[in-house]
Amino acid sequence: MTDTMTTAVVVFTRDLRIADNPALAAAAEADCIVPTFVFDDAILNSTFNRPNRTGFMLESLADLDAELRSLGAGLIVRRGVWLDEVMALVGATGATELHIADDTSAFARRRLDALARACDAARVALHRHPGINVVRPGVALPSTGGSDHFKVFTPYWRAWEQVDLRPAATKPTRLALPDGITPGPIPELADLVTGARSATVLPGGERAARDRLNAWVKSDLHHYDDIHNDLPGDHTSKMSPYLHFGCISPADMVRKLRGRDGAESYIRQLCWRDFYQQVLAARPDAAWSDYRDRGDTWSTDSDALDAWRTGMTGFPIVDAGMRQLLAEGFMHNRTRMIVASFLTKDLYIDWRIGAAHFLDWLVDGDIACNNLNWQWTAGTGTDTNPHRIFNPTVQGQRFDAQGEYIKRYVPELRAVAGKAIHEPHLLSPAIRDALNYPAPIVDHHEAIAEYKARRA
Secondary structure (H helix, E strand, O other): OOOOOOEEEEEOOOOOOOOOOHHHHHHOOOOEEEEEEEEEHHHHOOOOOOHHHHHHHHHHHHHHHHHHHHOOOOOEEEEEOHHHHHHHHHHHHOOOEEEEEOOOOHHHHHHHHHHHHHHHHHOOEEEEEOOOOOOOOOOOOOOOOOOOOOOOHHHHHHHHHOOOOOOOOOOOOOOOOOOOOOOEOOOOHHHHOOOOOOOOOOOOOHHHHHHHHHHHHHHOHHHHHHHOOOOOOOOOOOOHHHHHOOOOOHHHHHHHHOOOOOHHHHHHHHHHHHHHHHHHHHOHHHHOOOOOOOOOOOEOOHHHHHHHHHOOOOOHHHHHHHHHHHHHOOOOHHHHHHHHHHHHHHOOEOHHHHHHHHHHHOOOOOHHHHHHHHHHHHOOOOOOOOOOOOOHHHHHHHHOOOOHHHHHHOHHHOOOOHHHHHOHHHOOHHHHHHHOOOOOOOOHHHHHHHHHHHHO
């Protein structure tokens, strides 16, 4: 290769895909490309490194590597101090430009800022691209008040809808690695994290994301309004893990779905994701601190917390949701709100403890969406009704009338017929004993009265 040939490094983070990837498309314009993923020791040594999420990421990386190899390249894998490994590759390949997706969390911004300083010192052109959001934080802003972000969802949704989508990035057709650079290998899960994954976890990767979305659009998009809260039907798209790791482009999803029957309500959910990203970009402290501090003095009842974590509260819909989380690394969004309300309102336990437990198990665990949704439910976040309460029994009766969802995850109750499944503690003593299912750990009405007295 001649000295006049150009080399670009593209660092993948939460954009593990080939299609509609602005950073990859820009890097592909160089003569040679170094597609890179660095396993950051700072993440591997943190509580964010959990088997469900890391395993999904490894599958997504393997799929990305296969796609890159089909184009003539492959994924260059490194592990260590993230900045050092990236800049070492830049130096080793003589790259003059580096491309990466922009991100919003405080951790990602610190890494990107450090990368900018290192690139400036090395005289390497750094390009930060869109690709993680539909609308980047800071693009849709309130027209009055001088605020740097929207604090309420509905006006954000109106502004978000008016933003012109960026053009779709071109998918590369051929890539070339520089001489002396060898792809892989992708590590094994056991090399990165201790513990086993949940029994049933979605497969990672761009191809799995495309297949799942295409199948779901054909079968369920048209009646999304009617079925998105149907717990036993399990009709949700389950695209959240693929969106978290960027196995699919959220902007591309909006482009392709807009105008279809049922799409507006679904796209609104993608907007919620951007809403929380722009909140966190403006208020990085809100990841683990109250967005709106109410001065809560939370309960420290460890027995109640253990019962909640293991799905043994005696409230069937709560227990079903918590057991689904442990079994699948996923939980239906309706149930997420129910179990979060139960923890923070009925048990009055700190939302941060619940958010951390979710991040331990969720494949789609995302700081912005997870933690700010927890705050929304707890009453410390962006909800304009901070004292919103979900009655777990009523929620079960409404969204799982015959208890099919409950029976799927709480086998002790499979013999209970009809609506009685929502209040098994009201069954005869002989039947209750035979079920081997716990009595409710609290009286909902008394717990909520106590919660309201605290808040008063």
